[in-house]
Amino acid sequence: MSNAAKPRILTGDTPTATGLHLGHYVGSLETRLRLQDEYDCYFLIANVHAFTTLAEKAGEIRANTLGIVKDWLAVGLDPERSAFVLQSEIPAIAELTFLFAMIIPFNKVMRNPTLKTEIESKGLGETYPFGFPMYAVGQCADILAFRPELVPVGEDQEAHIEMCRDVAMKFNQLYGGVGNRVPADDHARAGSAGENAVFPVPRARIGRVARLVGIDGQNKMSKSLNNAIFLYDEAKVVQKKINSIRTDRPTTTSPLPESNPLSQYIDVFLPAERASQIKADYAAGKTIMDGHVKAEVGAAINALLDPIRSRRAALEAPAAPGRAGGDALVVDVIRAGVKKANAVAEETLMLAKRAMGLDFGRRVVGWE
Ligand code: TRP
Numbered sequence: 001m002s003n004a005a006k007p008r009i010l011t012g013d014t015p016t017a018t019g020l021h022l023g024h025y026v027g028s029l030e031t032r033l034r035l036q037d038e039y040d041c042y043f044l045i046a047n048v049h050a051f052t053t054l055a056e057k058a059g060e061i062r063a064n065t066l067g068i069v070k071d072w073l074a075v076g077l078d079p080e081r082s083a084f085v086l087q088s089e090i091p092a093i094a095e096l097t098f099l100f101a102m103i104i105p106f107n108k109v110m111r112n113p114t115l116k117t118e119i120e121s122k123g124l125g126e127t128y129p130f131g132f133p134m135y136a137v138g139q140c141a142d143i144l145a146f147r148p149e150l151v152p153v154g155e156d157q158e159a160h161i162e163m164c165r166d167v168a169m170k171f172n173q174l175y176g177g178v179g180n181r182v183p184a185d186d187h188a189r190a191g192s193a194g195e196n197a198v199f200p201v202p203r204a205r206i207g208r209v210a211r212l213v214g215i216d217g218q219n220k221m222s223k224s225l226n227n228a229i230f231l232y233d234e235a236k237v238v239q240k241k242i243n244s245i246r247t248d249r250p251t252t253t254s255p256l257p258e259s260n261p262l263s264q265y266i267d268v269f270l271p272a273e274r275a276s277q278i279k280a281d282y283a284a285g286k287t288i289m290d291g292h293v294k295a296e297v298g299a300a301i302n303a304l305l306d307p308i309r310s311r312r313a314a315l316e317a318p319a320a321p322g323r324a325g326g327d328a329l330v331v332d333v334i335r336a337g338v339k340k341a342n343a344v345a346e347e348t349l350m351l352a353k354r355a356m357g358l359d360f361g362r363r364v365v366g367w368e
Pocket of ligand 1: 010011012013014044046049139142143151153157
């Protein structure tokens with residue numbers, strides 16, 4: 001099937017930090033990899049949003065932006081099939097943000113639980129810029145600019161997707177002739193003659209593992225908590241980190257608590273059958289040396305990471321005569337993705353402006 005005939009998905013990452021870990025992989029990257037064939041995919045690098053907390057570190061944002069593209073390529077996202085979209089190069093997103101800001105109640109934005117959690121966890125206090133709550137409106141525009149069917153995200157983003165759905169429906173009702181009682185899933189078909197509802201109401205798709213526990217067994221895996229296994233850790237380091245997990249079994253026949261990280265890693269990284277066999281053995285009180293299980297889990301993780309590590313290393317190699325490489329390659333990928341993305345986003349903006357009575361002709365956005 002050609003890409004144009006496939007339903008679209010849009011999702012993205014904010015380049016505020018470098019260093020992907022296994023939590024990112026099983027929480028979202030893996031879903032994206034799986035959906036690349038069935039969907040016309042748009043993966044957004046939300047570099048404008050990065051300025052909400054890093055405005056004084058523009059250089060860092062640029063470096064992280066290039067790093068994210070390399071990370072995506074390393075895990076196997078494929079720019080031939082999926083567009084890598086740099087947010088700052090999509091003018092329709094900025095324009096839709098402004099237009100949507102007119103139809104979202106201010107207090108609703110300020111009550112968004114994801115924003116509240118971020119203000120606390122990042123210690124933003126009262127000092128955050130105007131643009132910080134605004135990014136939640138911007139995220140609605142990121143999504144709706146592509147009129148996607150699905151938005152694959154982690155659990156923490158659900159509130160944003162909910163807001164995005166509200167905005168889509170409100171827009172369709174105000175400007176698309178869709179009745180107030182029409183259910184979300186019918187919006188795309190409703191409206192005057194079915195064509196005035198500009199925005200299909202997208203759904204969130206949560207990844208296979210909503211929360212991967214860190215090797216400390218206390219918290220969600222996170223770079224800042226020092227409990228992460230990174231996608232680019234060397235094989236030896238991966239095994240060492242797995243070995244450091246405390247299983248707290250008094251004897252070799254004691255059960256392994258479900259809450260132990262080793263228990264979750266068995267489920268997540270070993271084939272289903274093997275995982276249930278090990279679990280059953282633990283539960284039956286068989287003699288089990290945790291070291292053996294850790295070796296098996298470590299090997300499975302390393303088998304997953306091997307190709308990712310080698311692709312990432314190849315991407316670090318500089319360009320050579322006749323071969324793109326390093327940052328030049330990344331910039332090429334971005335320019336191609338932006339071109340494809342602007343074709344869709346400009347069309348969306350045109351439809352939205354027409355619905356709002358703001359259409360006065362068709363403009364062209366593109367690279368020189
Ligand atoms: N806010 C998301 C995050 O921090 C990144 C993001 C920006 C995003 N725009 C998006 C995710 C649109 C999904 C859809 O992870």
